[in-house]
Amino acid sequence: EVQLVESGGGLVQAGGSLRLSCTASRFTHTFEDYTIGWFRQAPGKDREGVACFVVSDGRELYADSAKGRFTISSDNARNTVHLDINNLKPEDTAVYYCHGRKIVNVEGAYVDFWGQGTQVTVSS
Numbered sequence: 001e002v003q004l005v006e007s008g009g010g011l012v013q014a015g016g017s018l019r020l021s022c023t024a025s026r027f028t029h030t031f032e033d034y035t036i037g038w039f040r041q042a043p044g045k046d047r048e049g050v051a052c053f054v055v056s057d058g059r060e061l062y063a064d065s066a067k068g069r070f071t072i073s074s075d076n077a078r079n080t081v082h083l084d085i086n087n088l089k090p091e092d093t094a095v096y097y098c099h100g101r102k103i104v105n106v107e108g109a110y111v112d113f114w115g116q117g118t119q120v121t122v123s124s
Helices: none
Strands: 003-007 010-013 018-025 034-041 048-054 059-062 070-075 080-085 094-103 110-114 118-123
Touching: 003 094, 003 110, 018 034, 018 094, 018 118, 034 070, 034 080, 048 070, 048 080, 059 070
Parallel strands: 010 118
Antiparallel strands: 003 018, 018 080, 034 048, 034 094, 048 059, 070 080, 094 110, 094 118
């Protein structure tokens, strides 16, 4: 089973920047077969999608709320996807989860994988 390990969370002051990383391992195919993305869940709120990276063709997809301050990128040689967050705001405080998806057949069925999450806390 695919393992996703996040790193890079922490306590940051408002206005600062942070890089989150998600490294994938134990996949049975190639890293390029996956879409890797980030979700976040703030206290008392539902988990929401932030951004994802389609490794096979390099597409970056962002939630409307993430456009402008969030940048997702991939280091395919290290099976790692990064999420750079600039101008952090207190409302960015959340647990950030790495998510992986692989399409398993031509009908579009898929399998999802999740990391354990990394806490990001932004102080005002």
